[in-house]
């Protein structure tokens with residue numbers, strides 16, 4: 386080998402060595418970058434799992450809330466149904482009471498003007514509507530009817546009578 390050739394050979398070896406070092410350094414950098422990326426991916430996966438667990442938990446609680454809401458709605462519907470029933474029942478009782486009041490006024494109302502005077506009540510008493518022990522009941526009724534005379538005109542009309550009876554019964 387000539388001197389020139391051996392110098393060239395030496396340079397070539399140096400270049401190859403330098404290139405090898407450069408490639409190895411680059412490879413190390415790539416490996417550490419890959420490891421960092423791997424760690425980052427694992428961290429992200431853990432975060433995603435935590436988020437999923439939180440979402441599942443929230444979903445379960447939401448389901449529970451929906452069930453409770455549904456139960457509350459059903460209960461409310463049952464209460465409304467019951468309230469309607471009660472209202473209808475009260476209306477029936479009121480209608481019966483109003484009918485009974487009208488019957489009473491009619492019974493005492495001798496001249497048929499829709500109002501009852503003390504004289505008309507007394508006439509009913511003496512015409513045999515009330516006899517014997519029923520007389521004390523008649524007195525009680527007369528007193529009650531005078532109490533029902535709200536505007537003090539000495540007659541009890543159907544409105545006054547109905548109001549008084551409702552006050553006593555409802």
Ligand SMILES: [Ca+2]
Nearest residue numbers: 494498500501
């Ligand atoms: Ca009358």
Ligand SMILES: [Ca+2]
Nearest residue numbers: 534538540541
């Ligand atoms: Ca009156």
